[in-house]
Amino acid sequence: MPFSKLGLRKPITQAVSELGYNSPTPIQEKAIPAVLAGKNILAAAQTGTGKTASFVLPILEQLSDGKTIRKKRVRALILTPTRELALQVQENIDLYAKHLPLTSLAMYGGTRIDAQKQKLIDGVDILVATPGRLLDMMFQRAVHFDELETLVLDEADRMLDMGFIDDINKIIERLPSERQNLLFSATLSKQVRFLAKTAIDNPIEISVTEEKSAEPKIEQWLTTVDKDKKSALLSQMINDNYWKQALIFIETKHGAAKLVTQLEKRGIHAESFHSGRSQAVREQLLEDFKQEKVKFIVATGIAARGIDIENLVRVVNYDLPFQPDDYVHRIGRTGRAGAEGEAISFVSKDDFKNLCKIESRLGYIIERRDIEGFAPRKAVPISILNYVPKNKKTANTKRKDSKKDTKRHADKENLDNRKPKLASKGNNRNTPAENTTPNDNNPWHSLKPKN
Template structure:
């Protein structure tokens, strides 16, 4: 099976070949023909499986082959939960559409809106946006969504978890009733099913991977360690094993800053990204990490959403997430598109309950290690876990399933879309993308 077997135009096949892809992934194999038929789609796939190309390629083809409307009309709208993901989807649209006469632009918060307004005013075929900034511009009457032919909700599960459901509903009210809807999600949660029932009309359904499974090519390991020794153990593992590209997850923005500073002091180049960082700082750190100039990128869950890093070899959970499904999302950053990866979690006594919840979710026991020189105190007592909002939550019991996720929207006040998302009580889901 090749991309040409899927019925794609020659211009798109040239662009796919230029990107170095020859064989479609399972989600692309199923989604591309389904989208080309013009019907609605509900699709779920394991992280790193190529969901973005799965909707971008057929969306571009349908726009290229459809009648051209009057200028200044947006024909396709792609909604994403974070700035980074919006930028990456925008890059994919530009890359795959380079041989077509279609225009596109990306808008998100955290940066000035005037250049975005100017781009929209010229007219666009494809607009990629985060919900908050799009709603702002729509309410200022800078954006006309009345002629949208195709709506894509990318990473829909995370948008729900971040509290964007109200913004999404407002956006849906200004879209035309007759349109094609494509909903892509990492999971088919109950919330996603409810949204799909309201949004989609007799959709085709695709589920490439079993729900809440972890990538088969990811080697997962647990290191038991006292909470006070985690930073030194992380530096030790990075140095001893010569890890050159490491994505590290922390619960809180403050914790990410503190860890990056300590690693840098130990001659391990590290930077932190989170919602309080400016967009330019986040972009700079991510670019340095992708090129290998930055050895360690320390991130909170929201900041890492949608990171597209080819062949990322190492992911470290410096702290386990309070929501078990986020473990699946986090380690999905590695072991992508056929590449092997390693996921390491540093677990102290506070997190034993969270670990049990994760193992129940993925239906397997994770291999436990104790690094010589970092043996945990067998008499250590668990302490409440900081939840990232100046409060504390428990780490025991039911694996932390009822706990609020960390460092999330309500605490992020940088003027971007994350800052708009209200607090939400339910736990979240994982997910990702590939070019």
């Protein structure tokens, strides 16, 4: 099905065609007609399936009548969790709207607020903003929403993970009640659904997370290695396999700087990417990475959803993330839009609990591969999908035993009241608690390892 069949006018479909896109992805095919029909949307789709175009294209169609707006007003607001994602969305808007007389602006922290204020004076059609900076602008009366038509919450699950719920609520309270609401997320967790319930009236739910056509072709595997051998292993893999490019994820800014130095000593040039670097530097790094002027970027988790590199073939989890969702979003930087990708994780014994949580969420065991010369001194146990930490298991057991003791005590009292002359002969032994296993609800089972 061509984009023109979705109800988009020629200037939009022409821009899309010039970018090399001939037919919509599943999420676009379902979401665009619904948005054009004025429906409120609650949509879930994995990273790399074209979520941005799913709301940008129909918004451009709705705003393309060229309606004049007053100063400091906006007609569509898109909230994103990070500066990188705000810039990425705004860049896509510019590309899709190249043949339309519409204006857009990306607004985020880390840069001078005066320059962004100046751009808002004449008003913009589409504002892409991070919650914190938008609140600053609202409190300074630099932006008003009395002409707002559409609100988009992009990467809603990530915004909630980053603690933006209070900011989001404060923003929504100041928006006109008559508006179209679109929520897009990689997952529809309980928190996301609760946000949708409070912010969106009668949404249509759209999900393509289980469609085979949306499955990323990501070859996932891990290798076990001691922490003090990781940098040597990474260097050897880069050199022995002639890697041309890789996005390497690490947990801390200090760790990123240290790894860049270690790689440099082995003749491998890499750049660190984290919140400690200025916005201008980060933007330039992304541009250089896209053009392959920089081959290796060592990034903290803040970049997991903000980096969108076409045809990125490889990501490396130098440090395994603590949250399973972060793992999914990291590896989602590769294998985008149907392309093939590779996701490699370095796992030490201390990572075992995190590994089990990740594999439980995925619903399968990640393939292990041994690298000669890097067998860990501390072996990593074999993974189990229904792994429950000892402390959690003990707590569950104690709660269940307590409930059973309470019930036995009540039964004993009832028996004594009915037959006061009879002595209680109840069994005082505690009954072992039932085995507990975590909920096997698995929204990520479509991320299957490559055959």
